[in-house]
Amino acid sequence: MSPVGDDTALLPHDExxxxxxxxxxxxxxxxxxxxxxxxxxxxxxxxxxxxxxQGSDLFSLPHTFGETLLLLTSSLxxxxxxxxxxxxxxxxxxxxxxxxxxxxxxxLAMEIHEFHGMITRGAGPDRSGFLSAFFTLVSTHGLxxxxxxxxxxxxxxxxxxxGLSRPVSSRLERLGLFWHFLDIVWIGIFSVVYLPGILR
Amino acid sequence: MDMxxxxxxxxxxxxxxxxxxxxxxxxxxxxxxLTIVGAITFLRKWRYVWxxxxxxxxxxxxxxxxxxxxxxxxxxxxVDAIMxxxxxxxxxxxxxxxxxxxxxxIFSSHGTIMIFFMAMPFLTGLINIIVPQQIGARDVAFPFxxxxxxxxxxxxxxxxxxxxxxxxxxTAGWTGYPPYSGAEYNxxxxxxxxxxxxxxxxxxxxxSGINFIVTxxxxxxPGMKLMRMPLFCWTTLATSILMIxxxxxxxxxxxxxxxxxxxxxxxxxNAGGGNLMNYINLFWIWGHPEVYILILPAFGIYxxxxxxxxxxxxxxxxxxxxxxxxxxxxxxxVWLHHFFTMGAGAGVNAFFGIATMVIAVPTGVKVFDWLxxxxxxxxxxxxxxxxxxxxxxxxxxxxxxxxxxxxxPADYLMHNSTFLVAHFxxxxxxxxxxxxxxxxxxxxxxxxxFTLDExxxxxxxxxxxxxFYLAFMPLxxxxxMGMARRMERYEISAWQPFLLIAALGAVVILAGITCLVIQxxxxxxxxxxxxDLTGDPWDGRTLEWLTSSPPAPxxxxxxxxVRDIDALHDMKRHGSVYVRPKQYEDILLPINTGAGVxxxxxAFVFGFSAVWHIWWVAAAALLAILATAAARSFxxxxxxxxxxxxxxxxxxxxxxxxxxxxxx
Numbered sequence: 001m002s003p004v005g006d007d008t009a010l011l012p013h014d015e016x017x018x019x020x021x022x023x024x025x026x027x028x029x030x031x032x033x034x035x036x037x038x039x040x041x042x043x044x045x046x047x048x049x050x051x052x053x054q055g056s057d058l059f060s061l062p063h064t065f066g067e068t069l070l071l072l073t074s075s076l077x078x079x080x081x082x083x084x085x086x087x088x089x090x091x092x093x094x095x096x097x098x099x100x101x102x103x104x105x106x107x108l109a110m111e112i113h114e115f116h117g118m119i120t121r122g123a124g125p126d127r128s129g130f131l132s133a134f135f136t137l138v139s140t141h142g143l144x145x146x147x148x149x150x151x152x153x154x155x156x157x158x159x160x161x162x163g164l165s166r167p168v169s170s171r172l173e174r175l176g177l178f179w180h181f182l183d184i185v186w187i188g189i190f191s192v193v194y195l196p197g198i199l200r
Numbered sequence: 201m202d203m204x205x206x207x208x209x210x211x212x213x214x215x216x217x218x219x220x221x222x223x224x225x226x227x228x229x230x231x232x233x234l235t236i237v238g239a240i241t242f243l244r245k246w247r248y249v250w251x252x253x254x255x256x257x258x259x260x261x262x263x264x265x266x267x268x269x270x271x272x273x274x275x276x277x278x279v280d281a282i283m284x285x286x287x288x289x290x291x292x293x294x295x296x297x298x299x300x301x302x303x304x305x306i307f308s309s310h311g312t313i314m315i316f317f318m319a320m321p322f323l324t325g326l327i328n329i330i331v332p333q334q335i336g337a338r339d340v341a342f343p344f345x346x347x348x349x350x351x352x353x354x355x356x357x358x359x360x361x362x363x364x365x366x367x368x369x370x371t372a373g374w375t376g377y378p379p380y381s382g383a384e385y386n387x388x389x390x391x392x393x394x395x396x397x398x399x400x401x402x403x404x405x406x407x408s409g410i411n412f413i414v415t416x417x418x419x420x421x422p423g424m425k426l427m428r429m430p431l432f433c434w435t436t437l438a439t440s441i442l443m444i445x446x447x448x449x450x451x452x453x454x455x456x457x458x459x460x461x462x463x464x465x466x467x468x469x470n471a472g473g474g475n476l477m478n479y480i481n482l483f484w485i486w487g488h489p490e491v492y493i494l495i496l497p498a499f500g501i502y503x504x505x506x507x508x509x510x511x512x513x514x515x516x517x518x519x520x521x522x523x524x525x526x527x528x529x530x531x532x533x534v535w536l537h538h539f540f541t542m543g544a545g546a547g548v549n550a551f552f553g554i555a556t557m558v559i560a561v562p563t564g565v566k567v568f569d570w571l572x573x574x575x576x577x578x579x580x581x582x583x584x585x586x587x588x589x590x591x592x593x594x595x596x597x598x599x600x601x602x603x604x605x606x607x608x609p610a611d612y613l614m615h616n617s618t619f620l621v622a623h624f625x626x627x628x629x630x631x632x633x634x635x636x637x638x639x640x641x642x643x644x645x646x647x648x649x650f651t652l653d654e655x656x657x658x659x660x661x662x663x664x665x666x667x668f669y670l671a672f673m674p675l676x677x678x679x680x681m682g683m684a685r686r687m688e689r690y691e692i693s694a695w696q697p698f699l700l701i702a703a704l705g706a707v708v709i710l711a712g713i714t715c716l717v718i719q720x721x722x723x724x725x726x727x728x729x730x731x732d733l734t735g736d737p738w739d740g741r742t743l744e745w746l747t748s749s750p751p752a753p754x755x756x757x758x759x760x761x762v763r764d765i766d767a768l769h770d771m772k773r774h775g776s777v778y779v780r781p782k783q784y785e786d787i788l789l790p791i792n793t794g795a796g797v798x799x800x801x802x803a804f805v806f807g808f809s810a811v812w813h814i815w816w817v818a819a820a821a822l823l824a825i826l827a828t829a830a831a832r833s834f835x836x837x838x839x840x841x842x843x844x845x846x847x848x849x850x851x852x853x854x855x856x857x858x859x860x861x862x863x864x
Contacts, residue, residue: 012838015418019414019419022417023341023342023410026414026444027410030406030410033448034452038452041478045467045475045478048475050472050473125465126463126472127472128472128473130473132465132473136465150830158833161834162834165836168836171833
């Protein structure tokens, strides 16, 4: 409908922030189903190597350990950004967001490096069912991390431009949920994909 | 990957010269679009259509647009259906009038359209118009996201429609089973159209699910406990939960198929370690809950209709609620019954067979509740009531054949036969479509302020139900006679009489659709006689009948106090209805935005270019969607204030109408 009254724009009510947080949780649950099904698919296809390489030929524990360290630390630094947000300290928020961004970018770089190495060795996603499932699961997580990085950039700009206003801080809280969610998924990937792959 | 500027899009491949029927369909589609665009231009209504409708964030208008989309797609899907019936009626020992390639496209698009672009928008539209009003809310929780959902659904529908003009549609059936849907056997664009249409609209559906859950759980009027919600709200809640849990499975399934097709991956291929059984599992993990996503809202509509036109409180409200939630839960435990013949062990098949039969129990509870509501009620035979009565009888028959199919040994005989086709149409036509049509005729006056013609409505009902029995009962028989589904031609002359009866049934249904069109035209022309100024033409029992028709943008100037399941009925009895406050408060309403249309349009561009492998456009469209969303996130103030005095003006008009009708 077109505005009937005068155009005094107002900020949303308090309840609106609760609703957004709840809606975001629902989105995360829905996203978790996507990952659950990709995990299940990976689990089913882990043995379908079609005469190609298997996990133990491809995965490197130190490399995965490095990725894990970067991502878990980025969750910690995001937590510190959230604490700074609670304290209303804008510069510390920006600083921790920056650190989180760099760690996330490092994680992504390591992942791309790993993928690149596998593809050049002829172990790309078109090699076997196992590798299709591996690349899809891990890069879906990677795409989420990339989206999270874009989200961090957008929020950094918002914090700079708008300060820690109520709408901005509520968005930061949801970004936090998203970022920690990706951490949990990664722990799943580490335990379901890499560890059994290396130990096998 | 294809790196040409226009991907694999070439005029020779793209235009539908493979069949004169397809050329005809393409011409009709293009002419239809040109007629609409021409009419709006000729009437100089673009500004109106853009500012009042396309950019609207009002849940009622979004709902109306959903229903309009659904009705258009109902006609398109029905044209597919009657073409199949005509082909099978004549294709004994002959090729009929459709080449096999085209026939396969038609049964694929019929199923895809009816499920994703008729039923889904129809139910989402009715929910949008009614549920916020039934819970006494002023809006949905996320009005902008609502608009995005609508335009993503429209973008998906647009992809299916344009596949008739540019390129071809899938020939792999609405379920798209690999390996036939894989790149090896289906290298063209058909399956890609199917994938991206579903992918784009599926995301819209997931967002709708989130929106409705938050709206129902967070925006109920004071006093409306969960156990005081109208049943339609309960079934909407259940459907929305199923949407957010089940639709990701469809997203994953079609995404993996797309990866197989584009990047030569091996999820579902025959060779390379693919596992096509995984596709069928993933697909039906979505597919079975989807059946209840379609049917549960209709159950809610029937509950409203039966109780209103029996002028009685719903019998067994609590049992209906528990039955709804039980069905929602059980719907995730039965997916394997769609492929008993895949050859899982006897134990697995037995488990899923029994779970399937168990669903009949809560469904049976519901049927008895509706019957008991009718018992000793003062029944008005409004068309909506006829749809409900027709549903109860017909749906029970479909349920019986479902229990039959739930027995794995029997399923081995009937799998993939026309018996199955008859069964699921016997569930979905009465169980979903009749419900939506009942809701359409019941709530039309709420949305537009005048009632629909009842005589043509009854005509539509009788044509539909008679046509249904004529069209689908023969398919049960044919299934027992061994006829497989999706046959483009056949050599067994004993089948033909039944196929002729089925074709006759389709013609009778065509008469039903014609009645629906005439009903709409007649009602619009007689709208002044049929005007409903009270907002409550049927002596309604729930809160949506408390608002004016059509409702004010804010629905309720004063949030109602709820004390009973039939909240409005309770107010009427206690004389607390239509009470005016001393002063009206300011109300915040969402500001219109074109961002939803933009995202939908970009999603269409993305889908179209992904189908044709025009990757640079697809990437640009995705980036543009991201940029739109990011830009939108910078807006903190998305609402404007409708001042109390403006509210009072609108309400004065409403109360003048009420006084004129002698309601006050």
